[in-house]
Amino acid sequence: MKKVVTRAYKFRLFPSKRVSRKMERVLGACRFLYNVELEYEKQVYFSDRNFVDKNTLNNLIPDWKCVNPGLGMVHSQVLQNVSDRLDKAFKSFFRRVKSGGEAGFPRFKSKERYDSFTFPQSGFNLEKQKLRLSKIGIVNIKLHRKIKGKIKTLAIKKSHTGKWFACFSIEEEKLTRQNKRAICVGIDVGLKSFYADSEGNKVVNPRWLRKSEERLKFLQRKHSKKNKASGNRKKSRLNIANLHEKIVNQRNDFLHKQSRKLANSYSFIAVEKLSIQRMIKNRYLSKSISDVSWRKFLQFLSYKVEETGGQIVEVDAKGTxxxxxxxxxxxxxLAIRIHKCNKCGLELDRDVMSAIIIKALALKKNTVGTAGINACGDVPLGTSMKQECTSKIRSSYALII
Ligand SMILES: [Zn+2]
Known part of the structure; x- marks a missing residue:
C-alpha cells in the first residue's frame, strides 16, 4: 500500500558574514511586516470583532513597502508567508474563543520570538552543499543525509544560540509494510524510569541526560541573580541557550533510538493517553520534562510505526x-514500587504491572477476536478469562523480581 507522508529535514547552515547579515535583515523585515499586519488586524478586530484574511493582507503589502523599503529586499513569497502565519494565528484564536477556552490574543513578536522565515514554494535552490536563496545569496549547507521525496517548503531558522538552520518539508510516497503477525506490547510512562513495558523491561532516563538537566537548573538559578541589562546577564543567557540546545539534541537522540527499537520489534503498541489537565497542573520540573518527552516520543513512535505497518492504541489509563x-x-x-496482590498472589514491579494492564485495556478496546489479538495470544480482561490470564502472567513475570 502506498501512502504520502510529510517529513521534515533539518540541516545546519554556515553562512558567510555578509550572507548572515542579509538573512538577519530578512528576518527583521518579516518581523516588521508581522507586527504591522497584526496592528492592522487589531484595529479591525476592535472595530467589528472580525479579522481580514491573508489575501487582503497581501494586497496591503505594497503600501507597507513604502513605509519600510527593507521589505523590497525580501522575496515576495516569503512576505506572503508572513500574512499566512498571522492568518493561522487569528484562525486558531477564533477557534479558541468559540470553544470557550482561554483565548490569548495573537501577540506582537519581539526579536527573540520571531526566529524564522519561510519560502513556501520557490525562491530557493539546492545544489550539492550549497543553498541558493533568492535575494539573499549562496549559503553553505551541511547535507548530512540524503533528502528523499519532493521538497515542498523551506524555512530558514535562527536558533537562540545564533546558529542558522534550513528546515525542508518533504512529501514522500512510502510503501507501508504489512505485518502479518501482531506482536503486542504495553507501555507505561514513569517518572523514575522513562518507561516500563509489559515484557518486564525498564528503560531508564540516561545518566548524561539527567546530569545536563541538573546543570540547567543550576545555571537558571545563577541567571536569575544577575543584574538586568548587564553584560553578565547576556553571557549567562547564552550559556543557558547553549545548554538547552544540547539537552534537546541529547533527548531527541535518546527518543529516536528508543522509538526505533519499539517500532522495529512490535506491531501493536499500547500506550497511556496523556490528559491535558495533567500537562497544565504539574508543579514539578521533572514531571513537565517527562511529559514533554513523552509527547515527542509518541510523535516519533507514531510515524515510525506507520512505516513498519503497525499500530499504536492509546488508552485512558487513569488509576491503572x-x-x-x-x-x-x-x-x-507512589513510594511503594512493588505490586503485591493478595487475591491472586501476583507480585511484580508496579510499573510493569501498569504496562500489562494498559496492554490488556488496549486489546479490549480494539474489539475482541480480531486477528491482531489472536495472533498475540493474549486475552483481554474478560471475567471468564481472568483466571487464565493471571496464571499466565504469574508464570512469566514471577522471575522478574
Ligand atoms: Zn491479582
Whole structure:
C-alpha cells in the first residue's frame, strides 16, 4: 500500500558574514511586516470583532513597502508567508474563543520570538552543499543525509544560540509494510524510569541526560541573580541557550533510538493517553520534562510505526496503578514500587504491572477476536478469562523480581 507522508529535514547552515547579515535583515523585515499586519488586524478586530484574511493582507503589502523599503529586499513569497502565519494565528484564536477556552490574543513578536522565515514554494535552490536563496545569496549547507521525496517548503531558522538552520518539508510516497503477525506490547510512562513495558523491561532516563538537566537548573538559578541589562546577564543567557540546545539534541537522540527499537520489534503498541489537565497542573520540573518527552516520543513512535505497518492504541489509563490484572483493587502510594496482590498472589514491579494492564485495556478496546489479538495470544480482561490470564502472567513475570 502506498501512502504520502510529510517529513521534515533539518540541516545546519554556515553562512558567510555578509550572507548572515542579509538573512538577519530578512528576518527583521518579516518581523516588521508581522507586527504591522497584526496592528492592522487589531484595529479591525476592535472595530467589528472580525479579522481580514491573508489575501487582503497581501494586497496591503505594497503600501507597507513604502513605509519600510527593507521589505523590497525580501522575496515576495516569503512576505506572503508572513500574512499566512498571522492568518493561522487569528484562525486558531477564533477557534479558541468559540470553544470557550482561554483565548490569548495573537501577540506582537519581539526579536527573540520571531526566529524564522519561510519560502513556501520557490525562491530557493539546492545544489550539492550549497543553498541558493533568492535575494539573499549562496549559503553553505551541511547535507548530512540524503533528502528523499519532493521538497515542498523551506524555512530558514535562527536558533537562540545564533546558529542558522534550513528546515525542508518533504512529501514522500512510502510503501507501508504489512505485518502479518501482531506482536503486542504495553507501555507505561514513569517518572523514575522513562518507561516500563509489559515484557518486564525498564528503560531508564540516561545518566548524561539527567546530569545536563541538573546543570540547567543550576545555571537558571545563577541567571536569575544577575543584574538586568548587564553584560553578565547576556553571557549567562547564552550559556543557558547553549545548554538547552544540547539537552534537546541529547533527548531527541535518546527518543529516536528508543522509538526505533519499539517500532522495529512490535506491531501493536499500547500506550497511556496523556490528559491535558495533567500537562497544565504539574508543579514539578521533572514531571513537565517527562511529559514533554513523552509527547515527542509518541510523535516519533507514531510515524515510525506507520512505516513498519503497525499500530499504536492509546488508552485512558487513569488509576491503572491501583489495580491488579485479576481485577482486584490493590491500593498503593507512589513510594511503594512493588505490586503485591493478595487475591491472586501476583507480585511484580508496579510499573510493569501498569504496562500489562494498559496492554490488556488496549486489546479490549480494539474489539475482541480480531486477528491482531489472536495472533498475540493474549486475552483481554474478560471475567471468564481472568483466571487464565493471571496464571499466565504469574508464570512469566514471577522471575522478574
Ligand atoms: Zn491479582
Amino acid at each position: 496503578s491501583q489495580y491488579c490484572i485479576c481485577g482486584n483493587k490493590v491500593k498503593k502510594s
